[in-house]
Amino acid sequence: MELLIQRLIDGTSNGFLYGAVALALVLIYRSTGLMNFAQGEMAMFSTFVVWKLADERLGFGLALAIAIPAGIVFAFLLGAVLERAVIRPFSGGNPLTLLIVTLGMFLAINALAGYIFTTDTERLDSPFPSGGLSLGGVTITYLEMGTVVVLLVVALLIRQLFMGTKLGLGLRAAAMNPSSSRLAGIDVGRMMMIGWGLASAIGAIAAILVAPVVYVSTNMMAALLLYGFAAAVVGGFDSPFGALVGGVLVGLIQSLASGYLPFIGTQLQLATAFAVILLVLLIRPQGLFGRLPVERV
């Protein structure tokens, strides 16, 4: 029984991380109609910025309270600049071209991070105290609690931004109907930059939260991005709410599958994400909360 609860807790906490990555993917998909394969690498690069600012031996030794917000702001700017400089020149063209462009960004950012920072694996401290609460045989670490709370708050803030502010209305309008938005005087290009910036910042928050567990390296986001894709597929690629629910579901499936199916263990964990993607695409291609694309006249 304790083991089951422990697995549910670990799965939920991981699931929120997958959900955050999925949310970043969904925001960009909704605004640009594009699957951003570079999402994980953008987050990885921003986490390296946090590490560089905070590390006492190889960096500037700043407090995490300064380094983390700075890294998130950097991530926002990185996303906005990449949209303007790399994505925009190809927009309106063949979707396949854009897909290849994001794959190119993936490789370029990965290589740049190794060149600028390091190809070694580095440590980044957790922003939360070590240890956790134990009850019976079940332990919730402060990092797990902090991860869930932070990402819940981020999700609620994003919801409030999109549904409750004028900027949010502009972001939604520009994503739904760019040409009509332009006719209404909305600077669609600026909205795209902000959308990419937000997505990049959310991805960075997830990466910073996972860094204490997986450490900081150029490949730190490989698994998380795959789980994020699985979560987005489960929830529906056009549903921000679905992204979070999908994340938690994928986290739970992963945790339970590797706990109770001996042949999966820890080695085949990533394969569960792939299996989930395949199953959902076969049974319900639009995901739990997504909608099938409708031809509009």
Added chain:
Amino acid sequence: MSALLAVRGLTAGYGSLIVLRDLDFHVDPGEVVVILGANGAGKTTTLRALSGEISGEGTIEFDGRRVDGSRTDQRARLGIGHVPEGRGTFVDLTVEENLRIGAYHRPAAQVRSAMDRAFGLFPTLGERRAQLAGSMSGGEQQMLAVARALMGDPKLLLLDEPSMGLAPMVTAELFRTLAETNERTGTAMLIVEQNAQIALSIADRAYVLGHGQIVSAGTAAEIRADDSIRRAYLGV
């Protein structure tokens, strides 16, 4: 009185396909001007060039300044409202959100009164403010498109085939509202329309477009009285 919109030597098209050749025309402040012409004459292209959705050669002067180098959203903020072909409705947003988008570039304090004015002109929209725009009928969506454009407080309203797909009764009501709006607010209008009869009934002047060139121009009454124009270009 200097013109609100003055177009000189406008040549535009899509890629290597030239649709408009060397157009000269103008709209005075407060005027209702109609562009008539058969299918494919270049009417929609003319409006799209005015909004900057396609680029072209020639000069476009609006409200005393050159706008031919400006982006679409910049022209909209200067006061060019555009009800596009197909209405451009934000189908997944509510009626009220659609209207707020129309007033996006205006200060928050003015949005409330603009919305009240829109609901005054189109009472149906007021009753359906919380409804998803995509669930409304074609006629209601056309009203919404006009109301959305008016929310931006344009000096010039471009209307692309407002009667398209509407029942005759609805069309008549829409044109009555347009005439009323023009009278009350002094918003100038440039209307592209297949239904020449109804468009001319509210217009001050008209241009007839044939194969991308202006083949005739005059007051609404003159154009209506000219049998050869009617036979050649209006098909009535």
